[in-house]
Amino acid sequence: GFISFNGSWRVQGILAMSRSLGDYPLKNLNVVIPDPDILTFDLDKLQPEFMILASDGLWDAFSNEEAVRFIKERLDEPHFGAKSIVLQSFYRGCPDNITVMVVKFRNSSKTEEQ
Template sequence: MEDRMHYLNDPYHNITMFSIFDGHGGPFVSQYLEEHFSGAIHQRLLRGDFDHYSSLTGHSNDHIIEAIITEVYNIDDEILRLHPSSSPLTGSTLISVILERNRFLTIINIGDSRAVACDITGHTIPLSTDHKPSDEDERKRIESAGGFIEFRGVDRVQGILSFIYFFYFRAFGDTALKQLSVLTAEPDIVQLDQNEISLQFIIVASDGFWDVLTNEQAIHFARSFLRVSSNQWHKVAEYLVRKALKLGSDDNISLLFIRLF
């Protein structure tokens, strides 16, 4: 199994990170991320005295987004430097949720893992967008780099070299695809203030889970479980994984269930 997960808790600065690294082509990249990603982002946040949300406008501060993007590229460069050619199609996607001061949420997404929230009224709120061939912006970026999309049962990308097929557009590692410029580690970053949107919980999972469940189904099953077992928050993740397996998922599944209150 190439999936990895990591939990970082800094009670002094009131920062918590929940991350899933869905590896492919070997465990090197996902294992490297498990060991280094959260710590690197955490230190980057501590180095900058960021005012995440303006008291006047309520909008997120772009400086934190720029800092995270810079650190993501630094991490990817280090992965490519350490592992340049022995496994050119070894890589990993990423989904990470950062909770600061029990109020501010930052979601970092690279690839096709996903984070979905449930607010206090029971509504489903997507926190990330999958980087897949069905996304028009990703399709345009691939085509401008010389790659193209073809359909053989499912959408996939064929790069400049005819032997390269993959189901994702963004990832860490994958030296060969980075050299062809058809793959990037550029993250999507979403910021939320829980004073503006009250969330009850977040489901963070790799694509093996979302292949068989929609956002709404995942939230429905979680809420249904909690209605019957209201004190069993710690068992929701296991329940959801078992549900996905029963529905026919044939991929590795990593899942984190984050209770916010």
């Protein structure tokens, strides 16, 4: 198998990396494996304000940095800006389905660097 980049990373040039865990045809060919890499982080040390969980439709329209900036400016909106970023992805011409969930952490005490 191979991985290529054409706007987003794709397995065999067709399957977005974020979807590779659930693709049975490519699993049967042993191109993708169902074993995820799991990373853990100590959130007490990192103290993030929020986390964005999204389908590849969002990442086709936004870079990581753009999405964080967009959501950070809208954390006070209902749904923490998730609806707004979905609409903005659509307005940017994303042809894919777009699913976004923003998790706002309660104890985030981030201070801006001077």
